[in-house]
Amino acid sequence: MECGYHLCHQPDPAQQHRDRLLPGLRSPGRQPLRGVPGVPLWGHHEPRLRWRRQPGRHGSHHLPLPGSPDLHGPRRSLRCGLGRPRQPHQPGLADSLGLPSGGTQQLRSEAQHGAVYGDLRRHPALHAQCAGSGQPDHPGRPRLISRARAVGVKVLTAPLILSAPGRWVEGGGVLVSDGCIVRVLATGDEARVAAREHRAELQEFPDTVLTPGLVNAHAHLELSFLVGRLGQGLPFRAWVDELMAARGAGTPEERSRALGTAAQRMLQTGTTLVGDIATWRGAEEVLAGRGPARVCYREVLDGGDGKRAPAALEAVASPMPPAPDRFEGLSPHAPYSTSRDLLEGAANLARERSLPLAIHWAETEEEERWMSRGRGPLRGLVRNSPRCSPLEHLEQAGLLGPKLALIHGNHPRSGDRERVAASGASLVHCPGSHLWFRRQPFRIDAWLASGVNLALGTDSLASNADLSMLREMALLRGAHPQLSPECVWGLATVGGARALDLEGQAGVLSPGARADICAWPRSGLSADAWLDSVTNGDRSPSALWLGGKDHHSAQEVQA
Ligand SMILES: [Zn+2]
Structure with a gap:
């Protein structure tokens, strides 16, 4: 099995698990990545974590990334603030997974109505892949992975998640596996269910905003x-x-x-x-x-x-x-x-x-x-x-x-x-x-x-x-x-x-993106007030994940 930088002659359980969760993401156009240990971070705020499960240490990570087009090849259109899409819409990864597309207004509306961005149930390709390998007595449910294969799987929850510009989720979570984001979960209940079903480590961050880095x-x-x-x-x-x-x-x-x-x-x-x-x-x-x-x-x-x-x-x-x-x-x-x-x-x-x-x-x-x-x-x-x-x-x-x-x-x-x-x-x-x-x-x-x-x-x-x-x-x-x-x-x-030619793979919390995530103190602010504060430089992250690697808090770094 070829896994990027070197040939692995033994199947990688973490890779197999990720492939099941995110079928179709491997492409020869990009080099896979592996996570790195020890990412230091200073911050002004130590989140009060409640640890539900302590996972075993996980080894190297392999993150296949969607292929990139030729120099003048097609690009997905994507709205960014005031800018207009620069290219006609082209089918891309999101389309193949059946993910929603459109302007920020639509995304805000989805969040307000509790829609789930990246929910397996809304994306037949992902759901079928998981359900197809499910346990015999629960044929319709996503597969409960074994403890050994749950290594590196985690669910982060916070009162506010800003997954993309204009796309807020209140009280939801993010399911991360082997260095990339699998789903953004719309509610706390969904986050807990996902953590249970995937035997994932559940980390809860009160009074915190989670965003992409x-x-x-x-x-x-x-x-x-x-x-x-x-x-x-x-x-x-x-x-x-x-x-x-x-x-x-x-x-x-x-x-x-x-x-x-x-x-x-x-x-x-x-x-x-x-x-x-x-x-x-x-x-x-x-x-x-x-x-x-x-x-x-x-x-x-x-x-x-x-x-x-x-x-x-x-x-x-x-x-x-x-x-x-x-x-x-x-x-x-x-x-x-x-x-x-x-x-x-x-x-x-x-x-x-x-x-x-x-x-x-x-x-x-x-x-x-x-x-x-x-x-x-x-x-x-x-x-x-x-x-x-x-x-x-x-x-x-x-x-x-x-x-x-x-x-x-x-x-x-x-x-x-x-x-x-x-x-x-x-x-x-x-x-x-x-x-x-x-x-x-x-x-x-x-x-x-x-x-x-x-x-x-x-x-x-x-x-x-x-x-x-x-x-x-x-x-x-x-x-x-x-x-x-x-x-x-x-x-x-x-x-x-x-x-940087990494559209959809960074800068967002969405299925298939790198799990590069920041936790920021919310300080009780509304979503709009918090965004106003952070874009004015008034805030620093309290924790950070790079390629899904565990957060590194101020205390850890000072130690
Ligand atoms: Zn320069």
Whole structure:
């Protein structure tokens, strides 16, 4: 039986159990993941847990993920805040399972009427699979799994669950098995029944809100040692010069220490998935088993000199070694620092290996001046202006498509938003970095109106003061008070997951998604008041699960 990174010659009971619960999720297009031990978390609130059952320790986890389409293949449409679906609806995983789809209004209505999202009874494929293997004397019931196969199965309950933007469940629970979410349960009774039937550990969290973890769609964790070393408000070229000088000065020990601290900080502030630009191989060793799950975008650039493109591409041609909670991606650095040959090679590589792509784009006016006329401060830093717009440079190389995340987009040309929307690419806005450089107000309303999927990122500590998505949400709301808390939450969860080509697998609590879950103090607030509070940065998670791994509370970390 092949299980991802290595060949297992013995059947894996946990895998067999998960396959029964979630049939049809395995696909060769994605690498399976395994859980990681020991995820530290600080918080301000220790949930009062009532333990109903103590399970045995579980070993490695295997989480097959739905396949991803080709570079320009079909994508499911999904509403996110104010944004419109960017593609016509395409059949996807949810459709094959018979899951509901539609706007947030419909989802809110479902929650108000106690509808069960992901309930086996509403999804014949899942129900038939379970019922078909049920015990003979209860032919219609989901199968009662053996104690040995219940390892890693748990039900979390809380008074409020925010499974997706606009989708609240009051008094329900979440059934988790072997690193992924099986069902969201509509009521406490259903949660208790599910726990009994699946011999699951039941964990109850009073006065708590359960949500998916936050998604940071753009960061450079390896630059964390530069915190506080670069000036704020510098012109872009001056900042790049400072960055290049400071970047070579850090010792491996400094880099490693800062990297570990940064990864922990992300978990402390509720981030469970990050799109991380990577150039330093040493980072992989430091981050193994630490921090949030990562889409590791290996960076390539040739300074605009196409003669250097083959060597740059050769360095990323072979797949990364498998690692838990890590997805591989590819990041040509920026239009001004990449030749046409390099971009075409990157597009081909991404297409062949179904890799997500990320690129800094339209960040500065300097970029536009160099790209279109070969002038400005970037002259001398890079070579061979292509004499076209930055977006045309990407389009002509075949890079623009649904698997591409464009980072920044501060200076689009007229018509660029519409072209990005038509391509299905995402845009990642970094409010903290925007503030750092004291840029002109970001045109978020225009981007939202264009229908482009939007996400949030922190960028690096070379151009931001923190790696907290709570702060990014608060900064966004401060800069754009017209945005609803629901919209901002959507950008920080489902928008980010989609930008990282993990739509439906992160940023939501739904069947088949990774069990990346945050517990937050509710403090007696209503759902709306709580969401207003957390998107203003006034709250920290009290516990966290990464790939279904047990929560890690403040007390545990301090011990
Ligand atoms: Zn960046």
